[in-house]
Amino acid sequence: MSYYYQSDFNGDEYPYQGNLEEHYPPAPAVTGTFAILIGLVLAGSLSTTVETPSLMAREVATYTGLALLISIALDSRRGIRNLFRTDLMCLISLYFLTIAEFLFHQEKFDQFLTIEQTGKALQIILIGFAGLTVGRHLIKPKIVHSGWLNITDLSNRTLFRIFIFATLLGYLHMLLSVHFDLIAMTEAMIGPRFSQPWVRSRLGNLSSLLTELGLLRLILPPLTGMIWNRRHTLPRFQVGIALLVFIYTLFQGFAGGARNIFVAYMATFLMAYLLTLPRHTFRNTILPTIISAFTVMYGSYHMLEFRNMGLRNYIVNQAYASGETRDTFAVDYNLGPIGLITDAFPEQHHYLGTEILIWSIIKPIPRAFWPGKPEGLSVSIEEAVGAGRGYTVASTFLGESYMMAGSTGVILMSLFFGALAAWWNRLALQRQSDYSMVIYALGFFVAVITMRSMFWLTTMMLPILALIAFRKVGIVR
Secondary structure, eight states, X not given: OEEEEEEOTTSOEEEEEEOGGGGSOOOOOHHHHHXXXXXXXXXXXXXXXXXXXXXXXXXXXXXXXXXHXXXXXXXXXXXXXXXXXXXXXXXXXXXXXXXXXXXXOOGGGGGTOOHHHHHHHHHHHHHHHHHHHHXXXXXXXXXXXXXXXXXXXXXXXXXXXXXXXXXXXXXXXXXXXXXXXXHHHHHHHTSSTTOSTTOOOSSOOTTHHHHXXXXXXXXXXXXXXXXXXXXXXXXXHHHHHHHHHHHHHHHHHHHTTOHHHHHHHHHHHHHHHHHTOSSOOIIIIIHHXXXXXXXXXXXXXXXXXXXXXXXXXXXXXXXXXXXXXXXXXXXXXXXXXXXXXXXXXXXXXXXXXXHHHHHHHHTTSOTTTOTTOOOSOSSOHHHHHTXXXXXXXXXXXXXXXXXXXXXXXXXXXXXXXXXXXXXXXXXXXXXXXXXXXXXXXXXXXXXXXXXXXXXXXXXXXXXXXXXXXXXXXXXXX
């Protein structure tokens, strides 16, 4: 056992006892990767022996899930910190978005796809999992020397200033729309989806630039995790303000019905909290993780039920007890759109090629700066799957990659995202500053969102760039 000197948030150094490997970036175990790949092969082969789409998906969900659990157990042999990885978040998110719901009975799904369509969709999902799993080994796990990522830590005073600055700008467009009436803003939050006065227009305009500042709300949960770990050195009123803002932000994410946002809030808070803990115990690590996981699962179920009618109607009309809600856990049935996309391309539509990549890159550019910016893809996901007007369809990055170049597109993009996640893991060093760990935790949010749609990758990177700018440019000192 060796001793190393590690700086705490007050700048003092204290001896840290541990193994040398704990000072290197988290990385997946090779044996864990083989376990996943074997599980994927078993899932693909055994699923062909069942007779209905939902049972096919259940076979894949079962064996893929077991393989992921075995891989996590093998990764944990290097310590619990080795589980705080972006690539692992990508795999878990993709599993949750595509097949986790089929661990429960989903007979209604049998009406959506045929056996053939389901088989093709599951094949794409298995290819995607394999690509992510292999891609994370394409980047060597070594210490990152990037000057813009290695950021010195913040004083408590500066940390709280950044938190307040992000809160004010993050909620500014919402407060302006209700004339700074906090009660009116809260009441609007619990109304039907898209009925809020701050909802952005489809194409956006100059005033929509204020809406983009709302992305700063995304940095509030991880900053709260960092503040909570410093609670003994901060004034109580500052800790209280941070907790109130965090709880309100969670409520805003929950009431909005966007489960990916709510999950990301919880994930980034949890990761920032865990990564900035001085030491890990069962009480401060395992219990918060279990509570967060339960909150996400319980919240996600109800969010799916009220996201169109609004939280107010859901509670007032007691829709949760009406007997008309789902009697089983379900996410989005993203497997369905993926199956329909494999039918539509290339039989009905040509592959979109680089158009997918270009749209992914230019999406965050405000239309106020580029009036001629394309309005979307030449063939939208909704058009490809035959959805009615006014509907929004998600197919995860797998469906979008298939629209780009078929199975080849899925392989290339999943390898790329696996490698990108491994590169981001290099930031997670034991001796990095707490502030760098908050930036790293935001990468978990980007991972969650990107698995749902790669079109959001560049947009959701903006809060990370904002945190770096706050420190590097000296916006807040």
